[in-house]
Amino acid sequence: MIEELRNKARELLKTKQVEAVIGYQRASDGLSAIPCVIRSEEEAGRLIWDAACVYNLCGYLKDFRAKKLGIVAKACDVRAMIVLISENQLNRDDVFIIGMECCGVVDEKRARVSGRDGSDISSADKCKSCASCVPLAYDCLIKEKREKAKVSEDADKDKYEPVRKLEAKSLSEKSKSWKDEFKRCIRCYACRQVCPMCYCPRCVADQFMPVWFSKAGGIEGNFSWNVARAMHLAGRCIDCGECERACPVGIPLRDINRKIEKDIKELFGYEAGMKTDAKPFLACFDKNDPEDFIK
Amino acid sequence: MKIGVFICHCGTNISATVDVEKVAQVTSKLAKVHFSTTYLYMCSNPGQELIKKAIKEKGLDRIVVCSCSPSLHEKTFRKCAEEAGINPYLVEIANIREHCSWVHRDKKEATLKAIDIVRLAVAKVSRDKPLVKTYVPIEKRVLIIGGGISGIQSAIDIAFAKYPVTIVERESSIGGRMARFDKTFPTLDCAACILTPKMVTVSQSQYVTIYTCSEIEEVSGHVGDFKVKIRKRARSVDINKCTGCGACYAKCPVKVSAKFDMNLGLRKAIYVPFPQAVPNVPVIDRQNCLWFSAKNASGGTKKACGLCKKICNFGAIDYDMQDEIIEEKFGAIIVATGFTQFDHSVYGEYGYGKYKDVVTGLHFERMASSSGPTGGKIIRPSDGKEARDVVFIQCVGSRDEQKGVPYCSRICCMYTAKHALLLKEHNKDAQAYVFYIDIRAAGKNYEEFVKKVQDEYGAIYLRGRVSRIFEKGGKIIVRGADTLSGAQIEIKADLVVLATGLIARPETVKLAQMLHIPYDQNRLFTEAHPKLAPVETVTSGIFLTGACQSPKDIPDSVATASAASVKALGLLLQDKLEKEPLIAKVDRNLCSGCRACVVACPFNAIDMKEIEDRALKCKRDVAEVVEGVCTGCGNCTVVCRMSAIDIEGFSNRQIMEEIEAL
Structure with missing residues (x-):
C-alpha cells in the first residue's frame, strides 16, 4: 500500500500534474506520523501510510491557494474537503485526492500512554462511529490489502449513544460539568488552528469592533468562545476530531460537536460533507423544515 | 458628542403609565447626553420645532426620540433632524409606547423599563454613523x-x-x-x-x-x-408575413377538440383560438399537425401534409421555426x-368528473357564447340536445378545507346568477335550480342582480349541499337537501353546472x-x-x-x-x-468568500467579486452587496460567521453597545 502511494506521488510529480503532495511521514519517535510536503520525486520515499496517520491534512490546502496539489486523504478528510469546496474555499480542480481506504487510525493520546509496542493501541473514538472506509470522492484510490469490510464493528450501533447519555443528564448537571470543563480552557485556540473548517480571515475571537466576548481567560469568555466555536461549526463539522486531539487540557470538544451534529441530522436530515452538491446548511431554507420548536 | 433625548407624552398614551419627567431627569445624567426634555406631542409641529430649536441652541449632534414605534414616526423625526442640519441617520427612536406604556400597568416598573429602553437607544445612537441615501x-x-x-x-x-x-x-x-x-x-x-x-x-x-x-x-x-x-x-407561422386571411386553417385537414372551447368544439391543427384573436395570426399545434407527425415518424415513410404551406400566399408558414x-x-x-379552475374530479358526490353532462361554469360560458361551439345553445354535451332543467351547484372546491381551498372564490355566486339568467334568455322553457351555501353578492348592483334573477327569471335557489349526482335514464339525478325547508330534494336535470372555484396556477410557484x-x-x-x-x-x-x-x-x-x-x-x-442606506455592507478584510450569504439572501442581492489579496498574495472571492437590490433584511449578517456583513444603522457595534448598556 505504501509503495503504491509513493509510486502515485512520484507519477503525479513527474507528470507535473501537481506541484506538491501533502502526506504523512514518520516522526522522529519512529512511531507516530507527522505531515509532510513532498515537492520532488526523490522525496516521495518519505511518504508513509498506516494507522498512525491521524491528522486531517486539509488545513494545509488553504496555505497553498490556487496551486495544484495532491493530498493523501482518508474518508473523513475528504468530507472536510467537500465542505471546503461547497464553501468556496477550495477549487476541486486544484486538488488531486489520493484516496486511502482506511480501517481506522489510532487514538494518539492513549497510544502515548500505552507505550511503543503498539500491542493494545485502540482505534480513535471518531473511527468507532465511522461507517465508511472509502472516501466519497477521490481521483485515485489506494486499496487496503487487509480484509476488513468496515472501519469498526461498532459502526452499525447507534453512533450517537454517548451523546444521548450526555443529554439524559439534568440541566444543572450539564451546566456544572461544562463549566468545569471550560474553566480549564487556556484560550490557546489550538482547536481553531487545527480545525479544517476554521478559515475565517479574522476570527470573531480576534475582532475588536465590536469585541464579541472577553479575551481574558475567565469562565464567561471561555464559555463564549467554546460555544461560538461549536455554533460556527454547526452543519459543517465532519467529526475529524482534530480539535479534541489538539486540546492541551483535554476538553471533550467532540461531545459538543456531535450533539449539534446529531440534532441537525435528526431534525433536518443533513450531514456535513456527505454530498458534493449540498448547500451550506445554515444558509438554506426549506418549506418542510420542522418548526415545532417555535412556540 | 452631544446627544439630545426627547421624550413624548403622546397625550396620556405614554405619560399615564410612564413618569416621563423622571425618564428625562434620569437620562439627562447619562454619559454623552447633553440635553433631555419632554413634550406633549413630539410629532406635532410645535414638538418638531422644539427638537430643531434644541439642536441649534444646544449644539446637539445626534438625538433620541422616545415615543411610539419607529414604523410610525421614524421618518418624521429623521426629516426633522435633517432640517435642523444633522444627518437624518443620527436619530434613534426609543419605543416607549408599544414596547412599554401600552403593555404595562405598574407606573413604577414601567418607568424603570422606559429608562432602560432609552439607555439602549442612547447607547445605539452613540455608535450611529452618518449615512447618505x-x-x-x-x-x-x-x-x-x-x-x-x-x-x-x-x-x-x-x-x-x-x-x-x-x-x-x-x-x-x-x-x-x-x-x-x-x-x-x-x-x-x-x-x-x-x-x-x-x-x-x-x-x-x-x-x-x-x-x-x-x-x-x-x-x-x-x-x-x-x-x-x-x-x-416556435409558432411555425411568421407573425410579420401573415395577414390573417385564414386560408391555412380553412384547408387544414386535422380536427382536434378545442381547449379554448373547453373541448366542446373542434379546431384545426393550425388555428386561431377565437375570431377576434390578437394578433390574428394562427399557430401550428405541432403535436397534431400531420406535417410534424410525418416528420417525426421513424423513417419518414408517411407522406407529409404541408397543405397550409402550399395554400399560404404570403410564405408565412415556417415549419423550421425554433x-x-x-x-x-x-x-x-x-x-x-x-x-385556473379547480378540478372537481376529486368530488365523488359530483361523479368524479366522469359524467359528460356535469360541466363547469366555463363550459357554460362557451355554450352561451353566440360565437361558441354550440352557437349559443345550452346543450347536453352527451347527446347535443337542448338542456331544459339545469342545476347549478355553488362552492365547488371553494370553502372546503378538506378537498378544496379554504377561501371563497368571490365570483361564483355572481356568475352562477348570471348563468341562471342567460339560461332563461336562451331557452324560455328552461328552469334553473341553484344550490348555494350563502349568497355573497357584495358589489355595486350585485345584490340587485341576484334578486332580479330570482324574481324575474324564476331561478329556484335552494340553500343546501348536494349529496349525490348520478345518471339514470338519460337524466342526471341530483340529490340534495334544502336546509331552509328541511326537505330532501331530488331533481331530474338535463345538465349540472358546477361553480368551480378559482385557484392559483400550479406554475406560479416557479x-x-x-x-x-x-x-x-x-x-x-x-x-x-x-x-x-x-x-x-x-x-x-x-x-x-x-x-x-x-x-x-x-x-x-x-x-x-x-x-x-x-x-x-x-x-x-x-x-x-x-434607496434607503440601511442596507448590508461587506467588510472585505473579514470576508472569507464562503458564499453562505449568497445562498441565504432572498433577494439575490449579493454577488461574488474577485479581489487581489495583498496579504495572501493571491486572488480571492469576497461578497459584494448590490446596493439597488438589498432591502436590509439582515439574513446575510446572521449566516456570516466572520461577522463580515453589517447592516448599516444596525451594525454589530451598535447592537453590542446596546447589550453592554443593559
Whole structure:
C-alpha cells in the first residue's frame, strides 16, 4: 500500500500534474506520523501510510491557494474537503485526492500512554462511529490489502449513544460539568488552528469592533468562545476530531460537536460533507423544515 | 458628542403609565447626553420645532426620540433632524409606547423599563454613523406577465402615459379568460364587445410590444434594472408575413377538440383560438399537425401534409421555426398571470368528473357564447340536445378545507346568477335550480342582480349541499337537501353546472421563485400589505394585479390593473431611484468568500467579486452587496460567521453597545 502511494506521488510529480503532495511521514519517535510536503520525486520515499496517520491534512490546502496539489486523504478528510469546496474555499480542480481506504487510525493520546509496542493501541473514538472506509470522492484510490469490510464493528450501533447519555443528564448537571470543563480552557485556540473548517480571515475571537466576548481567560469568555466555536461549526463539522486531539487540557470538544451534529441530522436530515452538491446548511431554507420548536 | 433625548407624552398614551419627567431627569445624567426634555406631542409641529430649536441652541449632534414605534414616526423625526442640519441617520427612536406604556400597568416598573429602553437607544445612537441615501438608475420600460384583462388594462394605462410596455402571453392570443366569457355581470355587457376594443388598442399602440406564445425563462436584476429572458416558442407561422386571411386553417385537414372551447368544439391543427384573436395570426399545434407527425415518424415513410404551406400566399408558414430566447431590460414588472379552475374530479358526490353532462361554469360560458361551439345553445354535451332543467351547484372546491381551498372564490355566486339568467334568455322553457351555501353578492348592483334573477327569471335557489349526482335514464339525478325547508330534494336535470372555484396556477410557484416574490399556502402571490399595499409585493419594482393575487371579478381586476400601473409609472417617473442606506455592507478584510450569504439572501442581492489579496498574495472571492437590490433584511449578517456583513444603522457595534448598556 505504501509503495503504491509513493509510486502515485512520484507519477503525479513527474507528470507535473501537481506541484506538491501533502502526506504523512514518520516522526522522529519512529512511531507516530507527522505531515509532510513532498515537492520532488526523490522525496516521495518519505511518504508513509498506516494507522498512525491521524491528522486531517486539509488545513494545509488553504496555505497553498490556487496551486495544484495532491493530498493523501482518508474518508473523513475528504468530507472536510467537500465542505471546503461547497464553501468556496477550495477549487476541486486544484486538488488531486489520493484516496486511502482506511480501517481506522489510532487514538494518539492513549497510544502515548500505552507505550511503543503498539500491542493494545485502540482505534480513535471518531473511527468507532465511522461507517465508511472509502472516501466519497477521490481521483485515485489506494486499496487496503487487509480484509476488513468496515472501519469498526461498532459502526452499525447507534453512533450517537454517548451523546444521548450526555443529554439524559439534568440541566444543572450539564451546566456544572461544562463549566468545569471550560474553566480549564487556556484560550490557546489550538482547536481553531487545527480545525479544517476554521478559515475565517479574522476570527470573531480576534475582532475588536465590536469585541464579541472577553479575551481574558475567565469562565464567561471561555464559555463564549467554546460555544461560538461549536455554533460556527454547526452543519459543517465532519467529526475529524482534530480539535479534541489538539486540546492541551483535554476538553471533550467532540461531545459538543456531535450533539449539534446529531440534532441537525435528526431534525433536518443533513450531514456535513456527505454530498458534493449540498448547500451550506445554515444558509438554506426549506418549506418542510420542522418548526415545532417555535412556540 | 452631544446627544439630545426627547421624550413624548403622546397625550396620556405614554405619560399615564410612564413618569416621563423622571425618564428625562434620569437620562439627562447619562454619559454623552447633553440635553433631555419632554413634550406633549413630539410629532406635532410645535414638538418638531422644539427638537430643531434644541439642536441649534444646544449644539446637539445626534438625538433620541422616545415615543411610539419607529414604523410610525421614524421618518418624521429623521426629516426633522435633517432640517435642523444633522444627518437624518443620527436619530434613534426609543419605543416607549408599544414596547412599554401600552403593555404595562405598574407606573413604577414601567418607568424603570422606559429608562432602560432609552439607555439602549442612547447607547445605539452613540455608535450611529452618518449615512447618505443612494440612487440607482431606472430602465423606463414595464414588463407585464400575462395578457388577460388585467395585463391588457395595465398596458393601456402605461402606454397612455407614453412609456414602453411589453406584454408576455403564453397563449397564441391575448385576451385571457375574459375572451371566453359570454356576458358579464351585473350589466350583461357582452364580454367580447368590451374586451376586444381594449385588445385592439394595445395591439395598435406604438408603446406596446406583445409577445404571444411566450414565457418568462429567467429573471435577474432588481428594481429599475430587471434583466428578463423571454422564451418565444416556435409558432411555425411568421407573425410579420401573415395577414390573417385564414386560408391555412380553412384547408387544414386535422380536427382536434378545442381547449379554448373547453373541448366542446373542434379546431384545426393550425388555428386561431377565437375570431377576434390578437394578433390574428394562427399557430401550428405541432403535436397534431400531420406535417410534424410525418416528420417525426421513424423513417419518414408517411407522406407529409404541408397543405397550409402550399395554400399560404404570403410564405408565412415556417415549419423550421425554433424557440427563440430574447433578453430585455425592464424597470418594473407587473404580474398578471391570472388563475385556473379547480378540478372537481376529486368530488365523488359530483361523479368524479366522469359524467359528460356535469360541466363547469366555463363550459357554460362557451355554450352561451353566440360565437361558441354550440352557437349559443345550452346543450347536453352527451347527446347535443337542448338542456331544459339545469342545476347549478355553488362552492365547488371553494370553502372546503378538506378537498378544496379554504377561501371563497368571490365570483361564483355572481356568475352562477348570471348563468341562471342567460339560461332563461336562451331557452324560455328552461328552469334553473341553484344550490348555494350563502349568497355573497357584495358589489355595486350585485345584490340587485341576484334578486332580479330570482324574481324575474324564476331561478329556484335552494340553500343546501348536494349529496349525490348520478345518471339514470338519460337524466342526471341530483340529490340534495334544502336546509331552509328541511326537505330532501331530488331533481331530474338535463345538465349540472358546477361553480368551480378559482385557484392559483400550479406554475406560479416557479414564477414566484424567479421573481423572488412570496406566495401563500394556496399559491396565490402575496401582496406587501393586505390593506395598505395591495398591489405591491415585498420585492420592490414588482406589482400584482388580477386573480393571481386573490380571486377577483372583472371590475376588481381592472381596478388593480390600473392601480399596479400607477405604481409602476410612479417608479418610472423618477429620474433615479432613492434607496434607503440601511442596507448590508461587506467588510472585505473579514470576508472569507464562503458564499453562505449568497445562498441565504432572498433577494439575490449579493454577488461574488474577485479581489487581489495583498496579504495572501493571491486572488480571492469576497461578497459584494448590490446596493439597488438589498432591502436590509439582515439574513446575510446572521449566516456570516466572520461577522463580515453589517447592516448599516444596525451594525454589530451598535447592537453590542446596546447589550453592554443593559
